[in-house]
Amino acid sequence: MSPPPAEAPGWRVFQSDTGRFWATRLRFDDAAEAAGVWRTVDADDATSLAELIAEQEQRARSAAQGASRP
Numbered sequence: 001m002s003p004p005p006a007e008a009p010g011w012r013v014f015q016s017d018t019g020r021f022w023a024t025r026l027r028f029d030d031a032a033e034a035a036g037v038w039r040t041v042d043a044d045d046a047t048s049l050a051e052l053i054a055e056q057e058q059r060a061r062s063a064a065q066g067a068s069r070p
Helices: 030-035 046-068
Strands: 011-015 021-025 040-043
Touching: 021 046, 030 046, 040 046
Parallel strands: none
Antiparallel strands: 011 021, 021 040
């Protein structure tokens, strides 16, 4: 099995017995949840999983910024 992504603060990362990588986040804020940000992602390799996590974190930041605008 390959090592999981090195850094994924706020995410629980694991590798299934078939070798697939998974990550889940307990919760995003309400704006991110409403925007449809994914709390669980999966990928074939650690690099792809890290990219998916980063994408969801960016989507959550964008949703939060949009929610804070008047």
